[in-house]
Amino acid sequence: MRKQVLSITLIALSAALISWGYKGHRAVAAIAQKHLTSNTAYAVSAYLRGESMADVSTWADDHRNPTTGKWHFLNLPLGLNHQQFVEYVNQQSNDNVYGAILKEKAILKDLASTSDQKNSALKYLIHLVGDAHQPMHISRAEDKGGNTIQLRFDNAGTNLHSLWDSKLIDHEGLSEEQIAKQYDWANDAQIKKWQADSPMEWLWESYRISSELYADVKSGQNIDEAYYKKYIPTVHLRIDQAGIRLAGELNKLFNDTKVKITKVDLLPAPPLSNTSAQVQKIKLEDVKNNIGNNVTVTGKVFSSKDIKSMVLVNLGAAYPKQLLTVVLKGDARQFAGQLDDKTITVQGKVIDYQGKAEIVVEDVHAISIEK
Known part of the structure; x- marks a missing residue:
């Protein structure tokens, strides 16, 4: 009975906390791919064994377990200033999106890591950078990241978390290719600034946005076109920032790396x-x-x-x-x-x-x- 209850709980948790949805995660990866250096792109392809970044971008959602399920979000109370936020995050265990990002980066940087370890770490990093930029993944525990705040949008029931995962993106009606192209609008100065920010700052940005989102809705509210028009630019911004920053992290890790292929199946x-x-x-x-x-x-x-x-x-x-x-x-x-x-x-x-x-x-x- 305990195994059955645990299984049901994990399934519910997994369904509740998938961030950005399929289109959003693939857009983050596709944007990042365009901003890789040639050497980084080669290293990424080698470690992913020929799979594209977009194709592995949702892999981490499909391979959750009791440990890694916690890696996709960070729970904190509202009302923290920047210093309090940083102290709160640093006091937490490593079983959250911040700790997981640092852990996977360390594996990718470690020369002793095996090709299998780097393959897994890279898949996680591609996904978790996207998670860190989805505002409702840096939010309150008591409502499960907005999952229990019931809303209506496009004549259907939803919740605050799902609204930001995929509903606003779906309402826009763009294809994956259009999303990856139209969301990637940052100029050189913005790219330089975004890539200079640390993962802690990515989370702080998401926290500030989620705090605003909590204040802007009430459970049972009908989300109208005005709300969509107000916040779809924020969706664009967070996905573009995630893609640009993911590329920045990968370029730091791999631009000067000489990849040694030791297995024939690592090549396309x-x-x-x-x-x-x-x-x-x-x-x-x-x-x-x-x-x-x-x-x-x-x-x-x-x-x-x-x-x-x-x-x-x-x-x-x-x-x-x-x-x-x-x-x-x-x-x-x-x-x-x-x-x-x-x-x-x-x-x-x-x-x-x-x-x-x-x-x-x-x-x-x-x-x-x-x-």
């Missing part, structure tokens, strides 16, 4: 033009016998499914009888909706996923549509 798949003897050309029917091999294979697409973070493309037959699933991630997601009923050629490493053959593709050059 080579383009189709590669004629290395290590890449075998096989028949689709033989793909299940080539687990672990780098192959080139051709087959007809029978079905596909876009699950936001990736696109699943089934060759040889429709799901669940497919001979091969091609998983489109990163830049390769641009093929979404274009491959059904087409014959395609794909190159990559064959892996086993729950008894089915898969090839994960991120490089657009690793897949081609046959004439």
Whole structure:
């Protein structure tokens, strides 16, 4: 019974404290990606094993446990001045967003950290910098970061936390690409100033905003267009600041780093033009016998499914009888909706996923549509 109650509690906590939502976190990562130096971008790609920053930006929400669930927020009372705020944060344990950011940065800086440790730490850092800039993640414990303050918006029930996670962003009606482009408006002087601020200052900014938000609503209130117009610029600001500052932190960590690749699987798949003897050309029917091999294979697409973070493309037959699933991630997601009923050629490493053959593709050059 205790295990069941704990499981239910963790599920409720996870659902309650996902910050910025899917679009917001991906926008933070996409903005950051544009402001990386070339060496930092290479290091990030290596440590993420070819996954894009946007694609891993919500990974930390999907891998919560009783310890890491506390890393996404910071609870404090209202009414603190700056000095009191800093003292309060420093007196807390490290099981909060501030302590977690410092911890993951230390892992990334430590030359003794393994590639697996750096992969995990980088995924957490990308996510937690976004969390630190969502105002309702630096807020009161008694209302669970605004989750118990019930509101109505767009003719539907919501709460103050969810309103700031995603509802205001969704109301704007922009695509992910438009958000990443339109929110990234900072000039050079602003970028320099924002990147000079410490994580403590990021949290102080969020605290001041959440204090204002608490004062500006009452439980049961209908959130109108005036509220949206007043605060959507703040959403823009916090996501842009998060992206710019994330890039700044990563550039400090990796700009002068020489990444040593010690495992072949840390590298993205080579383009189709590669004629290395290590890449075998096989028949689709033989793909299940080539687990672990780098192959080139051709087959007809029978079905596909876009699950936001990736696109699943089934060759040889429709799901669940497919001979091969091609998983489109990163830049390769641009093929979404274009491959059904087409014959395609794909190159990559064959892996086993729950008894089915898969090839994960991120490089657009690793897949081609046959004439």
